[in-house]
Amino acid sequence: xxxxxxxxxxxxxGGSLRLSCVGSGFTYSSFYMAxxxxxxxxxxxxxxxxxxxxxSTYYADSVKGRFTxxxxxxxNTVYLQMNSLKPExxxxxxxxxxxxxxxxxxxxxxxxxxxxxxxxxxxxVS
Numbered sequence: 001x002x003x004x005x006x007x008x009x010x011x012x013x014g015g016s017l018r019l020s021c022v023g024s025g026f027t028y029s030s031f032y033m034a035x036x037x038x039x040x041x042x043x044x045x046x047x048x049x050x051x052x053x054x055x056s057t058y059y060a061d062s063v064k065g066r067f068t069x070x071x072x073x074x075x076n077t078v079y080l081q082m083n084s085l086k087p088e089x090x091x092x093x094x095x096x097x098x099x100x101x102x103x104x105x106x107x108x109x110x111x112x113x114x115x116x117x118x119x120x121x122x123x124x125v126s
Contacts, residue, residue, distance in 0.1 A: 001025040001116045003095045008121030011085055015125070019080040021095030021118060029053055032103035033078040035069065036111055037091035037123075044094070046109025048080060053100060058108045063089075085125045092120040 007019040034049035048069040049058045057069050068081040098114035107113050
């Protein structure tokens with residue numbers, strides 16, 4: 001299994017970025033795909049997730065209305081569109097994939113339930 005993120009960078013407050021995560025090596029249609037982030041000195045937190053089998057989406061309260069997670073099943077790719085970025089959104093963002101029956105039932109934001117991780121992409125908002 002391999003997850004490859006891209007799209008991070010530096011942006012001013014109020015700006016936008018779109019992160020991409022391409023997955024390979026697993027049955028894409030039955031997983032939860034999620035974005036987590038981790039700022040220095042803080043715990044890794046779930047930002048958004050999508051169930052690839054049905055398209056249900058989940059968001060942390062801190063990003064609702066600003067971030068949108070979406071998928072392109074034909075490309076095995078998940079996106080995170082981030083608008084109205086704030087300095088507190090600054091973090092390393094990680095793509096994660098987890099089995100549907102493990103990460104469902106309200107566990108979409110529990111990092112330990114996700115078995116596969118990308119290398120991370122840095123987002124800096126100033």
